[in-house]
Amino acid sequence: MRLNILVGILVGAFFIQSGIEASSAEEGWSQSYxxxxxxxxxxxxxxxxxxHLVSHKGKLYAANGYWMDSRWVIPPEGQKQSTQVLRLDSSDSAWQVDLDTGKSNGHGLEYMKGNVLKSVTFTREGSGKMFTKPVNLLVMASxxxxxxxxxxxxxxxxxxxxTWHHSLxxxxxxxxxxxxxxxxxxIHTDKVTGEEKIFMSLGxxxxxxxxxxxxxPGKIRWDRHLEFPFLKEGSFKTRPLGITVANGTLFFSEGGTIFRRIDGKVPTYAKVLDFHEDTDTDVGGIRGLTTIKNPNGPGQSLLFLWAPGDRSECQVKRIDPDGKGKFTVHDEVKLIxxxxxxxxxEVTYTLGAHNMMYPIIDKGTGDTVHLIGFQGNIRTKKNLRWKGSALYAGALYAVRREDQTYKVLEVNNSYRPGKRPLVSPRAFCFSPFNDSSLFIGGHDSSRKVSDNMAWIFKAPLEVALGKREGTEAKVSGKLLKPDPRLLGGPVYELRIYSANEGRFSNLIQRFREHTDTIFKKHxxxxxxxxxxxxxxxxxxxxFIYILKHQSRYDAYRNWVNFSNDKDWERVLDQPNFQGLLASKPKSIFMEATDYSKLVQNDIEGAGGIYELRTYLTSPGKLGLLNERFRAHTAAIFNRHGIGNVFYWNAFDEPQSKNTLIYLLHHADRKQADTNWRAFIDDPDWKKVLRESQINGAFLAQPPERIYLRATDFSPLK
Known part of the structure; x- marks a missing residue:
């Protein structure tokens, strides 16, 4: 009796030290990450x-992403936080960062998503000679x-x-x-040449x-030329989403088409299925291409999800070999x-199978079941939505059995108002820790602010497969508040657009009639x-404009809401408002200097000319430059008819260390030249300039200036 009590105390203490409730770990769901x-x-x-979740050599690895996360949009240290590979050494330990792709590529590149993470096994050298022992590698791609x-x-x-080795x-x-x-x-071995190769979709x-x-280094030599499509065919219209091997043949999906590789010294590709339907490249068309046992005969079939666009119903389809070199198509179920x-x-849209449909053996029956994560928009029961969207806030997944029956389950049990939103399982992995549990990870940002919303849960396999109910995990951790500096304000944003030839008037029209109004809404x-x-x-x-936001973080949130605005989407659909810009807009966030308001002049009446000036300083000189403007320059400007409107320093690193941007006003363009000549010849200015730069010039390069005229709809006239 005492021994049982002691064991219970020790087991309970172990789970408490691991940050997991003992009842949850034993009976149901627990949060791993x-x-x-x-x-x-x-x-x-x-x-x-x-x-992604991947078991590799006794450990568990996860690939995260930073889409719609402020650490990607507002880099805390100047460099965007890139996707990472996380590592779990034991079932109840804490996840550690194993790879930071942004800091591990040697080219200054930044990577938003952990697109591919896979444990692959090579059995042959490039020449085709068999290894005495297979080589197992963990490969990440982004x-x-x-x-x-x-x-x-x-x-x-x-x-x-x-460590990790990077290859471009x-x-x-x-x-x-x-x-x-x-x-x-x-991995696929060519049946004709005997060559074993790794194949990867590039988009x-x-x-x-x-x-x-x-x-x-890295043990993989990537070919210099694309395997497919060939040069004469150009690129794919839609990014390929799945690659698999069935019956010794390599298949991949692109849009509404499945291709098979015809092996040989000069391999070719042929279509085995084509739905002849346009697909949304973001949604992808055929998703989750997976090899399964043929339910109607020998060999293997292909299972996939058909999701052509924004009205996707997620039809699960299967193609079976007919024994004559062709396939028959079968509809199984609609996830909607x-x-x-x-x-x-009422569900209006579904999307699923972010990766392959994960196979796992049901130990009770010996059958292989497949797990399909999915998400969807709901028109009714709005209290179950992820706030600010139409998406169901819970994390649903379907369990497909070999007899083609389906059961829908949910990570950490059913969502109810007040629970932390999870939104869509993306990855599944059987535990490598000999504890018969299943790890599930996910969240789909779906163009909504998603700071630190990545999650991983685990559950005993019988719970994860719906064999019995499991207790609900008490979700650990709180949504972290952003850096306090990001919450202070106001913050200003300078944006510069360059219009295509012949489209400038359309750009101005779009702002005058639509953009300005939708800006203010958000x-x-x-x-x-x-x-x-x-x-x-x-x-x-x-076209140059300046916006004001309550804070840097609000700017991030405001732009997300603006981009998702239905009225704005309808504006962009108008033909006369498409293809307006010649390049990506330039944007820089700014905060007012401490002297901006002190030296500011009122602009009397409409008209006149504005002058936008940008200074880039030498290292360590920005503070001295600001002090010179505060104590001398702005006052001398006033003396010569140069109106001080705004002074800003850049907000984000690294520009915040060397950038001053300011806005001036003149009566007209001719008067601006007169004002500047008088300023440059001013004896006080000459003395200030000479004395302030005894230890070197402040500016690293000549100032950039643009003379501007306010539009008829500009608040500043």
């Missing part, structure tokens, strides 16, 4: 989404986008050293809507292959119907709108 903390090495472990271009990188883990797989232009977004990878550019090579029946609500307060007063035609097609 809640984003937003510093790990044992002081690295920030966060994320808006968990995109896409990076930059001005008019993009790249896909891979990282391979050195399990002995605990491919890079190129993003013109024409090309997206460099890897999504899946698979719209296509499929690339690589071989195992012991002599190169399963969701509606489960919630007793807390984006216009300070002024201007157009250049002089310069060559290309520079005169610029």
């Amino acid at each position: 809640s984003a937003g903390y510093e790990d044992q090495q002081g690295s920030f472990a966060g994320g808006s989404e968990i995109m 896409g990076s986008n930059f001005e008019k271009g993009g790249a896909v990188s891979s990282w391979v883990r050195d399990d002995e050293l605990g 797989v491919r890079h190129g232009s993003s013109v024409g809507g090309i997206r460099w977004v890897p999504r899946d990878m698979e 719209n550019p296509g499929i690339v292959a690589g071989t195992y090579d012991q002599s190169v 119907d399963l969701m509606s029946a489960t919630l007793g609500a 807390g984006l307060e216009p300070v002024g709108y201007w157009t250049p007063n002089e310069g060559p035609a290309k520079k005169r097609r610029r």
Whole structure:
């Protein structure tokens, strides 16, 4: 009796020290990861989404992402927080950051999403010679986008050293809507040549292959040329989402099409299925391509989700080999119907199978079941929505059995108002820790603010498969508040647009008739709108404006809400408002200097010319420059008819260390030249300039200036 009590006390103490309630760990759901903390090495472990879970050599790894997370949008240290690989060493330990892709690529690239994480096994050398012992590698891949271009990188883990080796797989232009977004990878052995290769989707550019090579760092040598499509065919219209091997053949999906590889020295590809329907590249069309046992005969079938666009019903489909080299198509179930029946609500849209449909053996029956995470918009029962969206706030997944029956379950039991939103399981993985449990990770940001919303739960397998009910986990952790500096304000934002030739008037019309009104609806307060007063035609097609936000964090939230506004989406759908910009808008956030209000002049009446000036200082000189303006320059400006309107320093790093931006006013353009000549010749200014720069000039380069005229709808006239 005493022994049983002692064991109970010790077990309970173990779970308490691990941060897990004993009852939850034994009987039901427990939370394994809640984003937003510093790990044992002081690295920030966060994320808006968990995109992959992978068991590798006795440990569990997760790939997170930072889409719609403020650490990506508002970098706390100047560099955006890139996707990470997290590591779990034991079932009840804390997750540690194993790889930070932004700090581990050597090219200054930044990666928003953990697109691919997979444990792959090579059995042959590149020549086709069999290994005496298979080689197992953990491979991560992610896409990076930059001005008019993009790249896909891979990282391979050195399990002995605990380090990762980076390879730049491919890079190129993003013109024409090309997206460099890897999504899946698979090992395949060519039946003709005997070559074993790893195949990876790069996004719209296509499929690339690589071989195992012991002599190169990272052990994978990526081919210099794309495997498919070939040069004459150009890029894919939609990014490929799935790659799998069935019956010894490599398949991949793109849009509404499934291709198969025809092996040989010069491989080719052929379509085995084509729905001949346009697909939304964000949704993808055919999703979750998975190999399963053929229920109607020998060999293997392909299971997938058909989700063509914004009215997706998520039809689960299957194609079976017919024994004659072709396939028959079968509809199994619509996830929209399963969701509606489960919630007793009207569902208008569903999306699922972010990755493959995860296979796992039901130990009770010996059958292989497949798990499909999904999400959806609900029109009724609005109290079950994720606030600010139509999405159901819980995390639903379907369990598919071999007899093609389905059961819908939910991570951490049914959502109810007041519970923390989870929104869509994305990744599943059977525990590598010999505890017969299943780990599930997820959240889908869906263009909504999602700071630290990534999560991972675990449950005994019989609970996760719905064999018995499990207790609900008490969700640990709180949604972290942003850095206090991000909550202070106001903060201003300077934005510069460059219009395409012949489209400048349409850009002005869009702002006058629509944008300005929608800005105000979402807390984006216009300070002024201007157009250049002089310069060559290309520079005169610029549109410049300044917004005021309550704080830097509010600016982030305001822009998200503006971008999701239905009225704004309808504006963008109008043909005369499409294709207006020649390049991505330039944006810089600013905070007013402590002397801006002290030296500010009232602008009497409408008219006149504004002058926007930008100074970049040498290291350590910004404070001295501000002091000179505070004590001398602004007053001398006044003496010569130069009106002081605003003075700002850049808010975000690294510009905050060297940037002063200010706005002046003159009676007219000719008077501006007169004012500046008088200022430069002023004896007091000459003395201030000489004495202040005894130890070197303040500016690292000549000032940039633009003369501006206010538009008819500008608050500042």
